[in-house]
Amino acid sequence: MSTTATVVTVVAAVMAGFSGASVLARARFVVEPLAAYGVPESIWKLLGVLKLAGAAGLVVGFFVPVVGTLAAIGLVLYFAGAVITVARARAYGHVPFPLVYMAPAVAALALA
DSSP states (O other), X not given: OOHHHHHHHHHHHHHHHHHHHHHHTTOHHHHHHXXXXXXXXXXXXXXXXXXXXXXXXXXXXXTSHHHHHHXXXXXXXXXXXXXXXXXXXXXXXXXXXXXXXXXXXXXXXXXX
């Protein structure tokens, strides 16, 4: 794995991990938009766990490459779903936020 791929993967893991932990901690800057977008509170914990699992999978991918690839795919799909959710809520000004989190996952996948 190249240095670039390593750095990008670590950045993707840290960002996904931070995002997942923020949901689980019910950080106001995360849960207020979720409520505004109409995301049911009953699945917030699952969303946080999925992001943390993706972050962990990226790290495991340093030792088991297929796990890292699958984790990157999962995170890309997760954040694509987030973009769709934001767009369906007609909060178009917020679409860049999930894209910022998706970008390093896409890059990690491309460099895998």
